[in-house]
Amino acid sequence: MAALYAFIAHQPPLERALLLLYLDEHSCREIGAVLGISETHVATKLSRLKTRIRAEL
Known part of the structure; x- marks a missing residue:
């Protein structure tokens, strides 16, 4: 779960808000x-974000 929150923390504001x-x-x-x-x-x-998360985590 920590890796997911690290991923979210490095996203632009709109994507970060959307994911949260x-x-x-x-x-x-x-x-x-x-x-x-x-x-x-x-x-x-x-x-698109889910695809990137799967690829990066």
């Missing part, structure tokens, strides 16, 4: 509303 909200079990709709981006954009960014 996701880990806090918010829906894509809720995350989008908080960050001011579309639900689709949230889902796309999460998918």
Whole structure:
């Protein structure tokens, strides 16, 4: 778990906020509303971030 939080700490602010909200079990709709981006954009960014996490950890 420490490696995941280290990964998150090195992300740009938007990606960091997105991942932390996701880990806090918010829906894509809720995350989008908080960050001011579309639900689709949230889902796309999460998918790409998950791929990067799998590759790096």
